[in-house]
Amino acid sequence: xxxxxxxxxxxxxxxxxxxxxxxxxxxxxxxxxxxxxxxxxxxxxxxxxxxxxxxxxxxxxxxxxxxxxxxxxxxxxxxxxxxxxxxxxxxxxxxxxxxxxxxxxxxxxxxxxxxxxxxxxxxxxxxxxxxxxxxxxxxxxxxxxxxxxxxxxxxxxxxxxxxxxxxxxxxxxxxxxxxxxxxxxxxxxxxxxxxxxxxxxxxxxxxxxxxxxxxxxxxxxxxxxxxxxxxxxxxxxxxxxxxxxxxxxxxxxxxxxxxxxxxxxxxxxxxxxxxxxxxxxxxxxxxxxxxxxxxxxxxxxxxxxxxxxxxxxxxxxxxxxxxxxxxxxxxxxxxxxxxxxxxxxxxxxxxxxxxxxxxxxxxxxxxxxxxxxxxxxxxxxxxxxxxxxxxxxxxxxxxxxx
Numbered sequence: 001x002x003x004x005x006x007x008x009x010x011x012x013x014x015x016x017x018x019x020x021x022x023x024x025x026x027x028x029x030x031x032x033x034x035x036x037x038x039x040x041x042x043x044x045x046x047x048x049x050x051x052x053x054x055x056x057x058x059x060x061x062x063x064x065x066x067x068x069x070x071x072x073x074x075x076x077x078x079x080x081x082x083x084x085x086x087x088x089x090x091x092x093x094x095x096x097x098x099x100x101x102x103x104x105x106x107x108x109x110x111x112x113x114x115x116x117x118x119x120x121x122x123x124x125x126x127x128x129x130x131x132x133x134x135x136x137x138x139x140x141x142x143x144x145x146x147x148x149x150x151x152x153x154x155x156x157x158x159x160x161x162x163x164x165x166x167x168x169x170x171x172x173x174x175x176x177x178x179x180x181x182x183x184x185x186x187x188x189x190x191x192x193x194x195x196x197x198x199x200x201x202x203x204x205x206x207x208x209x210x211x212x213x214x215x216x217x218x219x220x221x222x223x224x225x226x227x228x229x230x231x232x233x234x235x236x237x238x239x240x241x242x243x244x245x246x247x248x249x250x251x252x253x254x255x256x257x258x259x260x261x262x263x264x265x266x267x268x269x270x271x272x273x274x275x276x277x278x279x280x281x282x283x284x285x286x287x288x289x290x291x292x293x294x295x296x297x298x299x300x301x302x303x304x305x306x307x308x309x310x311x312x313x314x315x316x317x318x319x320x321x322x323x324x325x326x327x328x329x330x331x332x333x334x335x336x337x338x339x340x341x342x343x344x345x346x347x348x349x350x351x352x353x354x355x356x357x358x359x360x361x362x363x364x365x366x367x368x369x370x371x372x373x374x375x376x377x378x379x380x381x382x383x384x385x386x387x388x389x390x391x392x393x394x395x396x397x398x399x400x401x402x
Contacts, residue, residue, distance in 0.1 A: 021188055035110060048083045053116065056321045061326055113329070156287070162280060163194065201213055250275040254282060352385040
């Protein structure tokens with residue numbers, strides 16, 4: 001027999017979610033314009049270590065930024081600001097995904113370089129607390145997750161634009177156990193959230209001379225939210241007549257990324273939150289693993305750049321944290337440099353990272369004492385950045401396989 005009180009309780013919960021999301025739509029309608037970093041007296045970069053191996057790889061990446069921005073740090077044009085308090089222990093203590101004092105410090109920064117944080121899952125000793133990443137993306141309105149993946153010898157040169165503040169994740173901790181037998185989660189799509197993400201992808205293609213954007217959904221089955229994503233893509237595409245676009249279902253797209261013939265056709269890929277999380281990890285594995293890929297989370301006022309892998313608590317427990325690979329976070333640091341206007345230095349750092357991780361491999365990260373430490377690897381990357389012959393060396397590796 002159906003319990004009417006149980007249904008009413010679930011309806012009340014859903015009603016509150018609807019009110020929150022409708023208010024969010026109104027906020028998006030009045031959002032400010034993009035931050036002009038060149039016009040700022042001081043660009044404040046927050047360094048947030050996070051959990052597990054996070055503080056170790058954050059330190060290595062901070063060393064890279066300190067070296068490449070030495071003149072700006074000395075002149076006061078750039079400030080590096082360390083922000084603690086985002087550990088799982090502190091978050092559980094306050095029972096908030098981001099404690100209030102930490103969020104206040106984050107909002108004082110213009111851009112953030114963030115290490116991995118722990119998100120509890122069922123069976124963990126921690127309570128069911130929301131992902132710090134999801135919360136940060138929502139609180140700072142970081143609507144676009146941008147992840148580049150390049151493997152020149154395979155003809156792979158992709159940039160993924162994953163919607164960051166909607167989809168299945170934004171209410172991931174707000175689902176309802178209606179009864180012991182029934183659980184329901186929620187998925188969100190708005191015109192405003194979808195349009196700004198897809199337009200950013202098309203703008204990237206236009207600015208970089210790319211003539212194709214691919215849209216990924218499951219709109220044949222998920223009719224409302226995925227259907228909205230696809231229909232808005234069709235409308236946005238009309239504003240970019242020089243750029244072709246096509247659409248793929250998420251299941252077949254996972255296969256096509258490993259198809260050596262088809263995957264060369266993809267360049268810019270835009271997709272909802274959940275599908276983006278899955279597909280970008282697959283893409284990173286093609287590049288050499290999730291430890292090699294960086295991630296940018298872009299909003300109009302703030303931006304956050306991060307390693308895309310987890311906090312690896314086992315490495316800490318086994319005393320191996322100093323051997324954690326900082327490549328993903330150094331890649332994120334390169335994306336941060338480009339975002340705030342230091343494009344040439346960002347390009348050199350990206351070149352050096354490719355040379356060090358994919359080709360030359362004079363120092364190798366194994367995660368154990370038979371490989372380099374994170375700090376040693378970061379210094380290797382910096383030495384490569386300073387090599388006068390870096391560009392020539394990098395160009396020599398850019399010949400794709402036939």
